[in-house]
Amino acid sequence: MYFDMPQAIAADLQDCGDCPIRHRAVCARCETDELERLDQIKYYRSYEAGQTIVWSGEPMDFVGSLVRGIATLSQTMEDGRTQMVGLLLPSDFVGRPGRRGAAYDVVATTDLVMCCFRKVPFEEMMARTPHIAQRLLEMTLDELDAAREWMLVLGRKTAREKIASLLSIIARRDATLNLRAQDAKIVFDLPLTREAMADYLGLTLETVSRQISALKRDGVIVLEGKRHVTIPDFERLLDEAGDDSDGGFLS
Structure with a gap:
C-alpha cells in the first residue's frame, strides 16, 4: 500500500528541471523530448x-528513483532471520528492467517520495533511448563497486x-545531491537508528553507540540529539574510515 502524495509536494516535483535528483537520476542525460516521453509514463x-x-519475490509493475527519503534493502532467510544488505539514498534506482519480481525487501526508513515509471513502457523506452540505457548501466556499475567496497x-x-x-557515504551523497563542495562543512540527519546501523554493519548496538560517542568526543563529528550530524572536516572523517580523498566509496 502507498499513499497519494500531498498536492503541494506533487506540484513541486512536476517540472523535471526542478527535480532535486535530476543531475544524478536515471534521466540525468535525457534531452527535452526524452523527458517529455518519460513524463507520460x-x-x-x-x-x-x-x-x-x-517484498522480495513480489511482482513489480513499476521501476523508479527515490526523490526524497531513505530506504533499506533486506533479505529474509528460510529460518526467519533478516539481514539488511543495502541502503537506497535519493537518486538511487529501485527495480530491475527485464525482471518480473523484486530481488529484496525494500522498506522505507524515513518518509519518502519515489518517482515511478510504468515498467513495460520504461523497458520499451530503454530499448530506443541510449541516454537512459547508458545512465542505468553507469548506475548499476557504481552500485557494484559500492557493494565490493562494502565487503x-x-x-x-x-x-x-x-x-x-x-x-x-551519507555525507558524500548529501554533498553531491545538494551540489556542495566536500571540503565544506556537511550537515545531515542520520537516516538510520542505531539499531539499524548495528544490523547493517554487523555490530552490536552497544558498540555502535560507543563508537559514535568516541567520534563525537574526538571532534570528528558534532552530534545534536541522536540524528543531526555535522562533519566539520570531511578529510578527517575519511581518515577515520581508512579511505583516501579519492573516495573508496562512490558518491
Missing part, C-alpha cells in the same frame, strides 16, 4: 517510515572505521 508515490515498498568494510575494518565509513 511517470507518477509519484509516497511512503511512510517503516512501510514496505515491495571490505564488513570484512576488514574496525568498528570505528565501519561507523566512519557509513557516515562518509
